Amino acid sequence: MSLLESYAEVAGADVIAQLRQLAATLKGAKVVHINSTHVGGGVAEILSKLIPLKQELGIDTRWEVITGDSEFFECTKGIHNTLQGNRIPLGESLLRVYEATNAHNAETLRPVLKDADFVFIHDPQPAPLLKFFPERKGKWVWRCHIDASHPYRPVWKYLRQFVAPYDASIFSLAAFAKELPHPQYLIAPSIDPLSDKNVDLKxxxxxxxxxxxxxxxxxxxxxxxxxxxxxxxxxxxxxxxxxxxxxxxxxxxxxxxxxxxxxxxxxxxxxxxxxxxxxxxxxxxxxxxxxxxxxxxxxxxxxxxxxxxxxxxxxxxxxxxxxxxxxxxxxxxxxxxxxxxxxxxxxxxxxxxxxxxxxxxxxxxxxxxxxxxxxxxxxxxxxxFLITRHLREYLTLMVALLHGAQDRIELN
The missing domain is CATH 3.40.50.2000 (Glycogen Phosphorylase B;)
Structure with missing residues (x-):
């Protein structure tokens, strides 16, 4: 039994068929997800499940993680906290470390990102990466997993300069969405019902x-x-x-x-x-x-x-x-x-x-x-809130970005 088929018992066979239909128009596309850690927190958990499912659907999907020193993560934790409402200014020296670290990671990741059809950048840590790819081929999407409904405005203004040039952004709730010059999508996170954390136990x-x-x-x-x-x-x-x-x-x-x-x-x-x-x-x-x-x-x-x-x-x-x-x-x-x-x-x-x-x-x-x-x-x-719904919405977003402003999209 394939990985996808194993979800049919929970989500239903029609859901799996719909996923295959959506993915057919994306087969062979190069997709890269980037965040700042492989372990710890919901983002890493979700990516560890979404990536293999996309791969099984014939989408060439990779997961990359940026690296940084303690000052970088001190800065990104500060950004995270201020987006969630803490009114704490960030020092200029930390912001320079933040930008320099992303510049270094951009060079490391350039062979992977320059020809990607879709790049999903998760949260503030790698948000400036797009700045270093003015010649990008594909669509870049910023995925914000944070409650950014009431951010500390000076920090959001600083971060917005990096986020605004993206082709689209994703938020978990409408209340979190921001004023940005590109399409915004609402995709709630999900759990994997077959994972060790959620499977039935004796x-x-x-x-x-x-x-x-x-x-x-x-x-x-x-x-x-x-x-x-x-x-x-x-x-x-x-x-x-x-x-x-x-x-x-x-x-x-x-x-x-x-x-x-x-x-x-x-x-x-x-x-x-x-x-x-x-x-x-x-x-x-x-x-x-x-x-x-x-x-x-x-x-x-x-x-x-x-x-x-x-x-x-x-x-x-x-x-x-x-x-x-x-x-x-x-x-x-x-x-x-x-x-x-x-x-x-x-x-x-x-x-x-x-x-x-x-x-x-x-x-x-x-x-x-x-x-x-x-x-x-x-x-x-x-x-x-199951992973199959989450995957369907990611695929739908990619199909929409691929077809641009077309009024009607035919899925064969």
Missing amino acids: PDVIQQTCDKYRLDCERPLVVQVSRYDRFKDPIGVIQAYHLAKQYLPTLQLVLAGGGATDDPEGEAVLSEVQAAAGDDPDAHVLLLPSDAHLEINALQRAADIVLQKSIREGFGLTVTEAMWKGKPVIGGDVGGIRLQVINHHTGFLVNTPEGAALRTRYLLHQPEMIAAMGGKAQAFVCEN
């Missing part, structure tokens, strides 16, 4: 993971899975847990996450979280390796409720993963979480630790509500 595998981390499966458990990033508000999660535990003394918490090679703040945030958790034996702060997919899967399946109390969020694939496993999610009322958590149906949206604690208590006292919300959540993901 009960004994879940039990083994709980035993490893000294979790009692007979007691209520709430879990948040995310990078140790202040925008994920892990400190707020611990505060919510402490508030809820006053009324639910048997409650357990797991904060599970890892690092990303392009995030220099992770270690500092992890230290803050460990200090906030203190010596509470029921508050488990786990630093997991990037390939701990089965363990994350097991922890989410063991949970009664999954939290994602972000204060900024481009999309929140951990929300999608939890909902796919039939879990209600208590999430921050921000960004892409709003697209997934339908308040009172697939979970609850909250703005404060107090709100998260209140909803946790409410659900844990009503197991029938947990089951009903979980069922709705799984169905919602199946209809809207």
Whole structure:
């Protein structure tokens, strides 16, 4: 069975047939995706699944990663944070490092990019690359995975000079889109239902993971899975847990996450979280390796409720993963979480630790509500957020760019 055909059991045979039809007009096209890390975070996870699927459809697809030193990633983390609302000016010296690093990467990648039919540049880290390809052959698309709805304007103005010349841009939500002189597309991220992180697990595998981390499966458990990033508000999660535990003394918490090679703040945030958790034996702060997919899967399946109390969020694939496993999610009322958590149906949206604690208590006292919300959540993901839908929208975008302003496109 081919990779594509293996998805037919989940998404349906007609979906796979549609993908093949769309890809037929793109067969042989050279496509390059570029980001700043192979591991850590949702972008890398998505690309690791999309690339082989495009290749199987006959599209010559590559994934390249730019490199940089600590100053470069300090700058790009600053850009990331300011696009999400932090009002922190970036020093001129860091911006010069940012541009020089992209210039160096442009020369390294020139043999790959100069003849590409489509180039997808992911997020701010490699955004200036286009500047160094005035003779480009193909279409270049900037893909923004960040909640850029309320950016710090001086930094967005600086970044916009690099983004405006692209042929198109992609955002996850309409609220994130910016005023740009080219077509903008809305494509929500997705999960791979057949990956280790999302595949069904036998009960004994879940039990083994709980035993490893000294979790009692007979007691209520709430879990948040995310990078140790202040925008994920892990400190707020611990505060919510402490508030809820006053009324639910048997409650357990797991904060599970890892690092990303392009995030220099992770270690500092992890230290803050460990200090906030203190010596509470029921508050488990786990630093997991990037390939701990089965363990994350097991922890989410063991949970009664999954939290994602972000204060900024481009999309929140951990929300999608939890909902796919039939879990209600208590999430921050921000960004892409709003697209997934339908308040009172697939979970609850909250703005404060107090709100998260209140909803946790409410659900844990009503197991029938947990089951009903979980069922709705799984169905919602199946209809809207699987990798096959994501791939279809990428293919549709490429076909549209290939045919330009034509009113009608015929797919044979």
